[in-house]
Amino acid sequence: MKSLREDCFNDFCSHIYVEASVMDHPRTKRILSRFPGATIVTIDHYKDVFCRSRQSYPLQHSAQNLILAQKKGRLLYEGATVCQSFGNPNFYYTSCMMNCIYDCEYCYLKGMYPSANLVIFVNLEDYFAEAEQMLARHPLYLCVSYDSDLPALEELTGYVKEWCAFAEKHDDLKLEVRTKCASMHLTEQFSAASGVIFALTLSPQAVIEKFEHHTPSLGQRLVFAQRLIRAGCAVRLCFDPMIFLPDWETHYAQMLEQVFAVIDPAKLMDVSVGTFRISQDFLKKMRRQEPDSAVVWFPFQNENGYYHYPRELMERMESFLIKGLEEKLPKEKIFQWNQ
Numbered sequence: 058m059k060s061l062r063e064d065c066f067n068d069f070c071s072h073i074y075v076e077a078s079v080m081d082h083p084r085t086k087r088i089l090s091r092f093p094g095a096t097i098v099t100i101d102h103y104k105d106v107f108c109r110s111r112q113s114y115p116l117q118h119s120a121q122n123l124i125l126a127q128k129k130g131r132l133l134y135e136g137a138t139v140c141q142s143f144g145n146p147n148f149y150y151t152s153c154m155m156n157c158i159y160d161c162e163y164c165y166l167k168g169m170y171p172s173a174n175l176v177i178f179v180n181l182e183d184y185f186a187e188a189e190q191m192l193a194r195h196p197l198y199l200c201v202s203y204d205s206d207l208p209a210l211e212e213l214t215g216y217v218k219e220w221c222a223f224a225e226k227h228d229d230l231k232l233e234v235r236t237k238c239a240s241m242h243l244t245e246q247f248s249a250a251s252g253v254i255f256a257l258t259l260s261p262q263a264v265i266e267k268f269e270h271h272t273p274s275l276g277q278r279l280v281f282a283q284r285l286i287r288a289g290c291a292v293r294l295c296f297d298p299m300i301f302l303p304d305w306e307t308h309y310a311q312m313l314e315q316v317f318a319v320i321d322p323a324k325l326m327d328v329s330v331g332t333f334r335i336s337q338d339f340l341k342k343m344r345r346q347e348p349d350s351a352v353v354w355f356p357f358q359n360e361n362g363y364y365h366y367p368r369e370l371m372e373r374m375e376s377f378l379i380k381g382l383e384e385k386l387p388k389e390k391i392f393q394w395n396q
């Protein structure tokens with residue numbers, strides 16, 4: 058007897074939509090070669106598919122398709138107030154990919170995008186050119202893995218390797234690569250490029266099991282972090298976002314114990330701490346998409362257009378984790394988002 062998935066859903070990337078203008082791009086050809094059985098559909102613009110009305114994010118995520126496109130216009134953006142700059146004045150982010158293969162219930166992408174399909178912008182050389190223009194004016198702290206998880210799709214795109222190679226050429230560039238990935242073989246591919254920071258998002262195993270669907274376990278992420286450190290890479294551990302759940306103190310205390318049983322704190326670049334927060338517009342859309350999600354329907358507090366946990370709870374959660382981290386790390390290596 059077939060499963061519901063076999064009866065109702067296509068395979069991953071069963072259909073690939075390609076803008077006509079990039080059909081002959083070398084990256085397009087390389088990516089298409091990975092899916093010889095896919096149906097290729099030529100389109101004029103990625104938004105014709107990605108921004109259609111009445112799409113179901115949860116259903117699409119069960120059978121994601123791929124869109125290959127060219128990103129035009131501005132490519133680097135100033136970092137949002139809900140994101141951490143780690144003391145860097147010229148804080149920017151860029152999106153050479155949109156959406157993620159992971160399915161975290163609290164992910165803001167569910168509220169930001171109308172579609173769960175993956176978009177890869179193949180014109181990476183244009184991103185490099187704009188970054189170089191900015192570097193000619195001032196140093197740059199650039200986050201490249203905010204609106205997707207680049208390492209999770211590295212075998213398909215090779216974008217992390219290309220960004221690392223770009224960073225090697227520019228002394229005034231700091232590059233952050235955020236991920237929940239734990240593909241061990243990637244540690245052999247990622248170079249210890251100066252200026253490149255691998256920022257690994259960590260959560261208690263209970264949070265991973267309840268809300269971070271299809272992501273590696275905490276133990277797998279820690280082994281991945283350890284291997285990056287051994288390879289000479291700069292590693293940041295991100296305890297962000299902290300997610301409330303019953304008996305959260307026990308879960309987060311156990312997480313810290315597990316973390317420092319594997320990771321030597323002296324070898325970490327730094328850590329970040331922050332509770333869940335999100336734009337009110339994004340949360341409104343997410344609640345329509347996920348009517349049964351406990352993490353999305355928590356009674357948050359709205360402050361200046363952003364939802365977060367009630368201030369007393371938020372401060373208690375962050376203070377609890379910071380106190381535990383201070384037993385292992387100097388204060389100057391602990392960054393808190395709301396300070």
